[in-house]
Amino acid sequence: MERALFVIFALTAIVAALNVLLRRHPLHSALALLVVLGALAGLYILLGAYFLAMIQVVIYAGAILVLFLFVIMLLNIRAEEARLARRPFLRWLALPFALLLGAEIFYLVRTFEENPVPSGTSVGVTEAIGRELFTTYLLPFEVTSILILIAILGAVVLARRG
Amino acid sequence: MTTIPISWYxxxxxxxxxxxxxxxxxxxxxxxxxxxxxxxxxxxNLTAVTFSSYFRELAGQILVFFVMVVAAAEAAVGLAIIVLLFRHRETLNVDEAQLLKL
Structure with missing residues (x-):
């Protein structure tokens, strides 16, 4: 059951990620990324990180992706026409280099073969995360608020200049 | 109940x-x-959550939380820059946006 769910979520994520890469229209890419984020939320639940799964859906899919979609529709971006690249052969170098990068990461993770993830761990419940966030990681949490403030100011300044 | 190997994630x-x-x-x-x-x-993020669940250590999930916050800030500023770029250049092609000066 658990493995079946894992395979479903993982395949959904990978196929949707390929769609992000292969679609020509930015709107289709953004919607495919939405599917990836949903599938990753499912994987987080399988890992016992319930709070992060909820945050993934609410913040990533609900706020960030909607921001992307909003900008795409606001600017009325059309599909990119297949214009001639200045160095067309570079495009075909992408595949071997992608395979090389993937192989490197696989080489790094291959050592974790026989260690199963314990299922149903309750380490990611909201209460535990909240307690950690407001005790051990209080300073980073507060600094994050300043970062958000600066980002808001930056966005407003950029918008007003245009 | 079967468990899933960590390498799959x-x-x-x-x-x-x-x-x-x-x-x-x-x-x-x-x-x-x-x-x-x-x-x-x-x-x-998926890697961090996997190791967090594997070692039963919350630090990985806290890290993912902060990554999400920074991603939100990055998306807000990045999209503002993209809107400006589109208004000035009428295109989003990065090959045609070589100059920092708008």
């Missing part, structure tokens, strides 16, 4: 990260390049 994260990196390098549309960056961030 790491393999999925590796595939997602690779696809995100290729998206950033291959696409010429600035907006889609940002989408590729989000994809890579999510792959790294």
């Amino acid at each position: 790491l393999a999925v994260a590796a595939v997602l990260f690779t696809i995100g990196a290729v998206t950033v390098f291959v696409k010429r549309n600035a907006l889609v390049m940002l989408l590729g960056i989000e994809l890579m961030l999510n792959a790294a």
